[in-house]
Amino acid sequence: MSASAVHSLWTTAADPISKIGAPKIEYGQLSPTLIVVGAAVVGVLIEAVVPRKARYYAQLFVSVVALVAAFAAVVALAAGGYATTKSGIAAMGAIAVDGPALFLQGTILLAGLVGLFTFAERRLDPAAHGNRVDSFAAQAASVPGSDGEKAAVKAGFTTTEVFPLLLFAVAGMLIFPAANDLLTLFIALEVFSLPLYLMCALARRKRLMSQEAAVKYFLLGAFASAFTLFGIALLYGYAGSVSYATIAQVVDGTVPDVNPALADTMGNDALLLIGAAMIVMGLLFKVGAVPFHMWTPDVYQGAPTPVTGFMAAATKVAAFGALLRILYVVLPGLRWDWRPVMWGVAIVTMLGGAIVAITQTDIKRLLAYSSIAHAGFILAGVIAATPSGVSSVLFYLGAYSFVTIGAFAVVTLVRDAGGEATHLSKWAGLGRRSPLVAAVFAVFLLAFAGIPLTSGFAGKFAVFKAAAEGGAGPLVVVGVVSSAIAAFFYIRVIVLMFFSEPKPEGTTNPRSPPPPPPPQKRRRPAPPPGKAGPPPL
Amino acid sequence: MNPVNYLYLAALLFTIGATGVLIRRNAIVVFMCIELMLNACNLALVAFSRMHGNLDGQIIAFFTMVVAAAEVVVGLAIIVSLFRSRHSASVDDASLMKL
Numbered sequence: 001m002s003a004s005a006v007h008s009l010w011t012t013a014a015d016p017i018s019k020i021g022a023p024k025i026e027y028g029q030l031s032p033t034l035i036v037v038g039a040a041v042v043g044v045l046i047e048a049v050v051p052r053k054a055r056y057y058a059q060l061f062v063s064v065v066a067l068v069a070a071f072a073a074v075v076a077l078a079a080g081g082y083a084t085t086k087s088g089i090a091a092m093g094a095i096a097v098d099g100p101a102l103f104l105q106g107t108i109l110l111a112g113l114v115g116l117f118t119f120a121e122r123r124l125d126p127a128a129h130g131n132r133v134d135s136f137a138a139q140a141a142s143v144p145g146s147d148g149e150k151a152a153v154k155a156g157f158t159t160t161e162v163f164p165l166l167l168f169a170v171a172g173m174l175i176f177p178a179a180n181d182l183l184t185l186f187i188a189l190e191v192f193s194l195p196l197y198l199m200c201a202l203a204r205r206k207r208l209m210s211q212e213a214a215v216k217y218f219l220l221g222a223f224a225s226a227f228t229l230f231g232i233a234l235l236y237g238y239a240g241s242v243s244y245a246t247i248a249q250v251v252d253g254t255v256p257d258v259n260p261a262l263a264d265t266m267g268n269d270a271l272l273l274i275g276a277a278m279i280v281m282g283l284l285f286k287v288g289a290v291p292f293h294m295w296t297p298d299v300y301q302g303a304p305t306p307v308t309g310f311m312a313a314a315t316k317v318a319a320f321g322a323l324l325r326i327l328y329v330v331l332p333g334l335r336w337d338w339r340p341v342m343w344g345v346a347i348v349t350m351l352g353g354a355i356v357a358i359t360q361t362d363i364k365r366l367l368a369y370s371s372i373a374h375a376g377f378i379l380a381g382v383i384a385a386t387p388s389g390v391s392s393v394l395f396y397l398g399a400y401s402f403v404t405i406g407a408f409a410v411v412t413l414v415r416d417a418g419g420e421a422t423h424l425s426k427w428a429g430l431g432r433r434s435p436l437v438a439a440v441f442a443v444f445l446l447a448f449a450g451i452p453l454t455s456g457f458a459g460k461f462a463v464f465k466a467a468a469e470g471g472a473g474p475l476v477v478v479g480v481v482s483s484a485i486a487a488f489f490y491i492r493v494i495v496l497m498f499f500s501e502p503k504p505e506g507t508t509n510p511r512s513p514p515p516p517p518p519p520q521k522r523r524r525p526a527p528p529p530g531k532a533g534p535p536p537l
Numbered sequence: 538m539n540p541v542n543y544l545y546l547a548a549l550l551f552t553i554g555a556t557g558v559l560i561r562r563n564a565i566v567v568f569m570c571i572e573l574m575l576n577a578c579n580l581a582l583v584a585f586s587r588m589h590g591n592l593d594g595q596i597i598a599f600f601t602m603v604v605a606a607a608e609v610v611v612g613l614a615i616i617v618s619l620f621r622s623r624h625s626a627s628v629d630d631a632s633l634m635k636l
Binding site: 140141143144145182183186187190194197198201207208209211212213214215216218219222223226227229230232233234236237240241242297298301302365 | 544600621628
């Protein structure tokens with residue numbers, strides 16, 4: 001297109017306001033997201049104006065009301081027929097309102113609600129100077145071990161900002177699987193990623209590990225989203241549009257009217273293949289599939305455990321939802337190209353996650369590797385490329401997300417004098433000390449392992465059945481083998497909890513070397529002489 | 538000038554940024570390389586927008602700038618807090634958690 005034609009676009013855009021049609025926004029169909037975003041903004045205002053003592057209850061009230069109301073809105077939309085008979089495209093084609101989107105939004109909202117309760121739990125940490133505290137830093141800006149931090153702890157501060165951050169993350173996750181163009185996809189990706197990066201850094205204990213996890217998650221996450229954005233640019237160059245429907249038409253070669261100006265780029269397969277690969281790469285990073293999984297164990301271990309649980313459940317639901325929509329709506333015409341690649345990714349993800357998990361000694365890292373293995377199982381359902389593939393993946397995500405949040409919630413309960421006891425040796429004999437906690441955790445582990453009568457079994461059966469019917473038989477064999485490997489380490493934790501002697505607390509076992517000092521207690525360098533700190537009061 | 542040249546430049550900048558992320562050690566420099574990658578994306582989007590004669594790419598470039606600004610806010614906060622507790626912004630030093 002000539003230069004003057006482009007400039008004419010600018011002048012058109014500068015027409016009088018009366019000539020520009022107002023966009024049509026379907027507020028009813030967008031209500032779940034709008035409610036959550038609105039509540040998050042209210043949460044920010046609460047931080048600004050409400051006195052510190054009242055903030056926790058105000059934030060908790062607003063967040064619970066928002067999540068419940070948004071879930072009610074999702075249910076109302078589904079009851080209104082959007083999940084079954086009709087489907088809508090809202091906000092000028094940016095958001096799809098259909099069955100899978102509503103199911104995933106409902107799952108994310110429920111996971112967010114359960115996650116919110118674990119965020120708000122204040123009875124686990126011992127009361128600090130008369131104030132009940134949760135698992136978040138007293139003051140995130142203070143340096144670990146500094147006087148400022150001690151003063152903040154003594155004053156009983158808590159980081160109530162986590163509630164609006166959680167709501168912003170949930171809002172982004174609600175949009176992510178419903179995004180119907182690439183711009184919305186990218187914005188939703190950032191909207192839910194940025195609060196997660198921040199929340200990872202907010203642990204009350206083991207703050208150095210928490211900050212390290214946040215830096216790793218942030219740098220790698222931003223790296224991955226830059227790849228996603230370049231992929232979006234290339235797909236836009238390929239199709240001349242960012243709308244999913246238009247791109248799918250161009251991929252299929254069924255465009256009604258081809259613009260002659262696009263003959264150069266449209267149909268350039270290099271743009272399509274590289275662009276699609278980069279977008280899918282960004283999504284695989286978010287789900288934690290194996291070549292892009294390096295962040296998962298460190299971030300899961302370092303982040304505050306409630307955040308880990310929420311992130312492990314809700315991010316996976318949102319990212320798989322977006323991946324399904326990209327692969328099934330935008331790129332079905334490219335099926336013969338992406339299926340072999342996804343085969344490879346699914347196989348290494350299932351086997352890699354299950355095998356590396358065997359060697360783990362930290363319960364949070366173990367659950368992280370187990371989540372990688374589960375991402376592989378879900379990918380097997382994605383590869384089916386059939387309607388039963390979609391439904392099985394959705395079911396698996398729903399079942400898996402609640403088991404995950406539950407498992408991490410149990411991890412927050414197992415404690416010793418230094419806070420959460422995540423090393424597996426501390427879990428020995430838990431079944432005798434706290435039979436209920438151990439029994440609940442055992443049920444969750446059995447569900448992860450996919451033992452019959454648990455949700456995990458039903459989910460795995462569904463995705464493997466869909467994969468087998470979709471012509472991925474060998475993948476199912478690999479999946480079953482890695483399920484067996486995974487069952488080994490889940491059962492090992494159960495055996496450890498119920499059938500091994502608890503280690504006596506407070507006495508050192510002469511046969512085992514003393515545990516290394518916790519690294520977060522690294523002292524700050526001593527101040528130079530002459531610049532001593534303030535005299536003790 | 539042929540707009541395709543801008544695409545080559547964008548790809549080059551993106552590659553330089555990605556290489557920098559992989560080989561540099563200072564978290565701030567790594568972060569700057571990520572910003573370079575985002576700006577390479579912007580250049581590609583604007584060049585494609587010109588080639589296609591529609592405004593979608595330019596709109597996305599605006600959104601990308603906002604996202605990049607938000608990312609700077611969050612990223613610098615995290616990196617500065619890491620630096621204040623460790624007196625080092627090297628990504629190699631942050632290795633408390635290893636297999």
